[in-house]
Amino acid sequence: MTTELLQDKPAQATPRKVFLKTYGCQMNVYDSQRMGDALASEGYVQTETVEDADLVLLNTCHIREKAAEKVYSELGRLRKLKQEKSEAGRELLIGVAGCVAQAEGKEIIRRAPVVDLVIGPQTYHRLPRALEQARRGIKIVETEYAIEDKFEHLPVPDKKAVRARGVTAFLTVQEGCDKFCTFCVVPYTRGSEISRSVKQIVAEATRLAEGGVREITLLGQNVNAWHGEGIDGRSWGLGELLFRLAEIPGIARLRYTTSHPRDMDDALIAAHRDLDVLMPYLHLPVQSGSDRILKAMNRKHSHDDYLRLIERIRNARSDIAISGDFIVGFPGETDGDFEETMRIVREVGYAQAFSFKYSQRPGTPGAELGAQIAEDIKDERLQRLQALLVEQQQDFTHSMIGREIELLIEKPGRQAGQKVGRSPWLQPVIVDEKLGDIGEMTRVRISGAGFNSLFGEAI
Numbered sequence: 001m002t003t004e005l006l007q008d009k010p011a012q013a014t015p016r017k018v019f020l021k022t023y024g025c026q027m028n029v030y031d032s033q034r035m036g037d038a039l040a041s042e043g044y045v046q047t048e049t050v051e052d053a054d055l056v057l058l059n060t061c062h063i064r065e066k067a068a069e070k071v072y073s074e075l076g077r078l079r080k081l082k083q084e085k086s087e088a089g090r091e092l093l094i095g096v097a098g099c100v101a102q103a104e105g106k107e108i109i110r111r112a113p114v115v116d117l118v119i120g121p122q123t124y125h126r127l128p129r130a131l132e133q134a135r136r137g138i139k140i141v142e143t144e145y146a147i148e149d150k151f152e153h154l155p156v157p158d159k160k161a162v163r164a165r166g167v168t169a170f171l172t173v174q175e176g177c178d179k180f181c182t183f184c185v186v187p188y189t190r191g192s193e194i195s196r197s198v199k200q201i202v203a204e205a206t207r208l209a210e211g212g213v214r215e216i217t218l219l220g221q222n223v224n225a226w227h228g229e230g231i232d233g234r235s236w237g238l239g240e241l242l243f244r245l246a247e248i249p250g251i252a253r254l255r256y257t258t259s260h261p262r263d264m265d266d267a268l269i270a271a272h273r274d275l276d277v278l279m280p281y282l283h284l285p286v287q288s289g290s291d292r293i294l295k296a297m298n299r300k301h302s303h304d305d306y307l308r309l310i311e312r313i314r315n316a317r318s319d320i321a322i323s324g325d326f327i328v329g330f331p332g333e334t335d336g337d338f339e340e341t342m343r344i345v346r347e348v349g350y351a352q353a354f355s356f357k358y359s360q361r362p363g364t365p366g367a368e369l370g371a372q373i374a375e376d377i378k379d380e381r382l383q384r385l386q387a388l389l390v391e392q393q394q395d396f397t398h399s400m401i402g403r404e405i406e407l408l409i410e411k412p413g414r415q416a417g418q419k420v421g422r423s424p425w426l427q428p429v430i431v432d433e434k435l436g437d438i439g440e441m442t443r444v445r446i447s448g449a450g451f452n453s454l455f456g457e458a459i
């Protein structure tokens, strides 16, 4: 027992190495950073080379079938690596974290016995202990949690770690979802809605700013459902929280994602009108333009409700760019329903969008519906929708040419002599490196556009 414990401590000549691979959304990116931080305090360093690793952690996504299946192909490759390592007398632990871990639990180990550890997103604070057990050869499945557990155990990140990650950062303020859209696994994988406290959020944002972060993106599956007790003792929503965060010295830009139309309240819309540091960009998924499908999806709003909401937001902030998510081929979707989706896209005019073929997810009400749509119809609808969305996105990109805009310089460019900044509308802008240091705000004139990025020059 004692010798085993000694072996488990990180005081060894070469530190253990972890290879972290992240799939899916920004919250997984954030969670991977937190897991990296937790592992660093256990003596692990991160490696970019899977062959060097003593531990491989896959932080997985369960949103669509394709995303979930990717994990199993990766595990197939890792099985070979683990075998080679073991023949060379070296240990390789394999862990599956994230939403596939939460949704499938021990089924993962049954299907892929190479896995040593399965850990769901609400139990990452138990990672060090779980690893210790895994190293003793015990297969671990950690998916049970008490709802209030998650945020209580999140440490404020270390200033050095923050600095190493650059001038933009994610900050989770809310997790989970109570909306139960009938296509979506999130209410099951990420659990019911929970908001982090103002105190914790302000502490983390302050640490980020001290570490050189200039732009923070607040994250939540339903971020605009965030609510909490404010510093003034009143009940706050996301709008009030944004005003508080804007006071932190060093914070030049705030963003938030992802929002539900039902939770865009007056205070949040007012924040878009009154708060300069809140960027004029809003990801507000509508999923479908057909009232019949919206109802079957349990979205709890109509085509017109969404249009009216966009109008109120644009009245508050006329230059706001709207981004969206769309699903084609939800069960029962007719040609007429799909045309309603095309119509809402034309009516709104999206700066950016993500569109998907409906994927039947186990355990969701949508999967039980009859009238599932044939694959070739989904393909054809997706192509038409994407053609329209790309056209709108290109129009938006090209409308920037000739304008003077403010950039946050984020990183060196791919080519020597260049730096890359970001516009208020999330577009990467390539500029001469002399135009500013990383972390600085600068004004440039947009001189040209590529497919996704813009080119800027001195004014």
Ligand code: 5AD
Pocket (backbone or CB within 6 Å): 063, 064, 183, 184, 185, 285, 287, 325, 326, 327, 356, 357, 358, 359, 360, 361
């Ligand atoms: N099939 C296809 N797309 C889905 N999404 C969520 N669930 C599904 C599903 N079952 C999409 C939605 C959501 C985005 C994150 O993923 O558009 O907004």
Ligand code: SF4
Pocket (backbone or CB within 6 Å): 177, 178, 179, 180, 181, 184, 185, 186, 187, 221, 222, 260
């Ligand atoms: Fe999924 Fe709907 Fe919740 Fe978004 S609002 S996470 S789509 S259930």
